[in-house]
Every structure is written in structure tokens, then in C-alpha cells.
Amino acid sequence: MATYRKDKGINVKSYTVDPSNAHPSAFEGKLYYNSSEGLFKYQTLGLGAWASGGNMNTARGGSAGSGSQTAGLVFTGDISPGVQSITESYDGSSWTEVNDLNTARASPGGTGTSTATLCFGGIEPGNTDKNESFNGTSWTEVNDLNTARAYPGGAGLTTAAICIAGQIPPDTFNSVITESFDGTSWTEVGDLNTARHAMLCSGTQSAAFGAGGHTYPSPYTDVNELWNGTAWTESGDLNTSRGVGGASGDSSAAVVYGGFQSSPPAFYAVTESFDGSTWTEVADLSTARREAGSTVGSAATSSLAAYFGGKAPSVSNATEEWAVTHTLKKVTTA
Numbered sequence: 001m002a003t004y005r006k007d008k009g010i011n012v013k014s015y016t017v018d019p020s021n022a023h024p025s026a027f028e029g030k031l032y033y034n035s036s037e038g039l040f041k042y043q044t045l046g047l048g049a050w051a052s053g054g055n056m057n058t059a060r061g062g063s064a065g066s067g068s069q070t071a072g073l074v075f076t077g078d079i080s081p082g083v084q085s086i087t088e089s090y091d092g093s094s095w096t097e098v099n100d101l102n103t104a105r106a107s108p109g110g111t112g113t114s115t116a117t118l119c120f121g122g123i124e125p126g127n128t129d130k131n132e133s134f135n136g137t138s139w140t141e142v143n144d145l146n147t148a149r150a151y152p153g154g155a156g157l158t159t160a161a162i163c164i165a166g167q168i169p170p171d172t173f174n175s176v177i178t179e180s181f182d183g184t185s186w187t188e189v190g191d192l193n194t195a196r197h198a199m200l201c202s203g204t205q206s207a208a209f210g211a212g213g214h215t216y217p218s219p220y221t222d223v224n225e226l227w228n229g230t231a232w233t234e235s236g237d238l239n240t241s242r243g244v245g246g247a248s249g250d251s252s253a254a255v256v257y258g259g260f261q262s263s264p265p266a267f268y269a270v271t272e273s274f275d276g277s278t279w280t281e282v283a284d285l286s287t288a289r290r291e292a293g294s295t296v297g298s299a300a301t302s303s304l305a306a307y308f309g310g311k312a313p314s315v316s317n318a319t320e321e322w323a324v325t326h327t328l329k330k331v332t333t334a
Contacts, residue, residue, distance in 0.1 A: 012040065019043070023303040023324035031331065040331035046303070046324045048255070048273065049283045053306060053319035054094040058086050061311035064110030064119060064154070065246075065293025069304040069321055071114040073134070074293035076122060078106035079315060083123060087134070089114055090306070090319070099138045103130050111154035111161050111202075111297035118158050118181065121166060123150045131186070133158050143185045147177050151244070153201025155208035155227070157298050159183035162227065164210050167197035173216040178232070180205065190231040194223045198243035200259065202296045203250035205229060209274070211256055213243045219263040224279070226251040236278040240270045246294030248322075249302035252276040255322060257307055260290035267312060271322070273302060285320055287312055 014033040019025065023046040031042045060077030067073045070092035077084040085104040088095045101119060108122030115136030122128055129148035132139045149166030156162055161181040168175050174195035179186040196213035198220075203209055206229030215221050222241040225232040228251070238256070245259025245268065254274040260267055269288035272279040285307065292310025294300075303324035310316050 018328055021326040021328060023326060025326050028326060042329055042331065043326040044329060046326050047283075048271070048303070048322055048324040050271070050285050050320045050322055052286070053092075053308075053321045054090070055319060056088055056095045056309055056317040057097055058084075058088070059315040059317035060084060060086070060309050061291040061315050062106035062123075063291070063293040063309050064108050065295060065306075065308060066110050066112045066117040066297045066299070067114035068295055068299040068301070069306045069323075071299070072293075072295055072306055072308070073114045073117050074308050075101060075110065075117070075119055075134075076105050076108055077309070078291075083125065087139070090308070095319075101132055101139045102141055103128065103132065105130075107150045107291070109152035109154035109163050109166070110293075111156050112158050113297065113299045116158045117297075118154070118161050120145055120154070120163050121149045121152045127168065131181075145186050146179055146188055147175070149175060149177075149197075151198040151214075153199045153210050154296055155201055155203040155250075156181070156205035160205040162189070162205055162208060164201050164208070164227075165192055165195070165197055165199060165213065167216075173197065174214070178227070192225055192232050193234055194221065194225065196221060196223075196243075200243070200245045200247040200256040202247040202254060202294075202300050203227070204298050207251045209235075209247075209251045209254055211238050211247065212241060212245065212259065214262070220259075220261045224274075236274075238279050239272055239281055240268060242268050242270070244290040246292060246305070246307040248295045248300035248305035249274070253302040255282075255302045255305055257285055257294075257305070257322070258289050258292060258310065287316065287318060287320070289316055292316070
């Protein structure tokens with residue numbers, strides 16, 4: 001260690017306690033000295049893994065979600081004999097039923113935080129343009145989408161959101177239409193480059209992404225596009241083509257997980273991480289599934305996410321939590 005400064009050009013900093021291992025960390029890969037333990041240490045590169053969370057009260061698929069890993073929301077769903085208006089709130093360990101939506105539906109778009117969420121579009125069973133806002137206690141009907149659709153993507157907050165693409169029969173099963181919400185009304189903005197529905201989307205109104213999705217009647221796609229608040233730009237493709245999966249993060253740092261591919265039929269547990277240009281496969285979900293709720297919107301991050309419910313292929317009430325952390329390593333010398 002006497003030559004560390006000569007070799008690296010910097011001193012080894014001394015701390016009385018270890019720095020946080022939360023991701024991201026400025027200490028990643030850096031050597032330091034823990035004076036309380038008399039040890040040299042460093043933090044490894046951040047690695048992600050899935051762990052079991054609390055089960056939802058009502059198993060379902062075709063739901064939407066919002067919020068963060070410790071303050072999430074799941075709403076709507078498809079449970080025999082029909083669509084649902086059920087809403088549950090997550091505190092990081094357990095789910096609590098809260099007030100229902102006004103309009104039961106399945107496969108809507110959703111975005112926001114657990115106390116300020118939008119739910120738009122979906123299947124009633126016919127496609128709907130209805131939009132509802134949740135304030136942490138109850139849902140209120142607000143101004144509708146311009147175009148009714150099912151399986152849209154969502155990103156942003158209740159006062160600054162976007163609704164992305166979707167399924168719009170009988171005119172088309174794939175859409176390029178993007179709408180922006182200012183807290184009062186929806187306005188059509190720049191179109192996607194590739195028409196599709198059931199994409200994996202998250203982010204903010206000015207920094208979102210839309211990955212994968214179904215290009216019916218063709219199979220699911222691996223195409224990824226980034227939104228800058230004005231226009232969509234094609235970026236690095238997914239490694240695994242799929243749709244109806246979960247997503248968290250934004251256009252600069254994201255994670256997508258789960259999903260489905262129709263040809264040949266397959267449920268996926270695959271998780272991929274995005275650095276703003278390329279996708280990398282990381283640790284898989286414990287259970288492959290589709291059409292589950294996930295932490296979507298401005299509260300969602302690429303290092304802390306959750307995936308809840310879904311079809312695998314029967315409906316599930318399971319929650320899985322994704323976390324990226326750094327492992328502390330001590331330096332040993334001969």
C-alpha cells in the first residue's frame with residue numbers, strides 16, 4: 001500500500017465507518033481505509049438481484065402500477081368473470097386495499113407516485129378513453145384521452161404525463177400516437193417511429209423510453225425508442241423481444257423485466273438493464289410472468305423496482321423486488 005499514491009496519484013482516504021452500499025455510489029471500485037476496523041476496503045461494481053416481497057391481497061393479471069419499491073400502487077385487472085376496479089397500496093412489505101377506481105377495466109396505462117397516480121385507457125371490455133386521477137385516498141374522473149386504447153404505455157406525473165401507443169381496434173391494432181397530459185387535458189404530440197402496443201415504458205414527460213411491444217400481426221419486437229419531450233428516437237434494441245412486461249427508470253438508466261412472446265409462446269423472467277444506449281441482461285425474476293403491475297413513472301428507478309401480480313400463466317399475487325447494491329470487500333495482503 002506504500003506505493004498506492006505513487007501508482008495511482010492519489011491518497012487513500014480514511015473513514016471511521018463504511019460508506020453506504022446503496023446504488024449508485026461514488027465509492028464504486030475505489031480503495032479506502034476504515035480506521036475503526038484497521039482495514040483497507042473497496043466497493044464492488046453494483047449488482048442487481050430479485051427478492052420476494054409481500055403478496056397482494058387479490059391475485060390478478062392485466063393490472064397497471066405506479067410509484068416506488070417502498071410506496072407502490074397496483075390497480076385494475078382481469079379476474080374471472082370480468083375486469084376489476086380494485087386498488088392496493090404497497091409500503092415495501094405489505095399490501096392494503098384502498099378505494100376502487102370509478103370504472104373497472106383491464107390493461108390500462110398508469111404512471112405517477114403512490115399518492116398521485118393516473119390510470120388511462122384500457123379494456124372495459126371495449127376500449128376506453130377514460131382517465132382517472134388518484135390522490136392517495138380516492139380516484140376522480142378527469143379529462144379523457146383523445147384516442148381510446150388498450151395496452152398503452154405511461155410515464156411521468158399526474159401533472160406532466162404521457163400516454164404512449166396502444167391497441168386501437170378496429171382501425172388498427174398498433175398505434176404510434178403519443179399524448180401529453182398537463183394536469184388538465186391531453187394533447188397529441190410526436191408519434192413513435194414503430195407502431196405497436198403492450199410496450200415496456202417508464203420515465204418522465206421529457207425523458208421516457210418505450211421498449212419492445214407487439215407489432216400485431218407480426219411477433220413481439222425488440223425495438224427501443226427514447227422520448228425527449230418533443231420527439232422519439234430509436235436507440236439500442238432489447239436483447240429479448242417481448243411485450244406486456246414491467247419497466248422502471250427513465251431514458252438514461254432503466255430496467256425492464258418479465259413479459260411474453262407469442263411466436264413461439266413464451267413467458268419470460270428475463271431482466272435487462274439500460275445505460276442510455278445499450279441493454280445488458282442481468283439477474284432473472286424468480287417467476288416468469290406477464291401483464292403484471294410495476295413501479296412506473298417519475299418515482300421509479302433502475303436500481304429499486306417492483307413487479308407485482310401477473311399471469312404465469314394463471315393469475316398471481318406475488319411481488320418481487322429488484323435492488324442494485326454494492327458489496328464491501330476487504331483488502332488482504334500477504
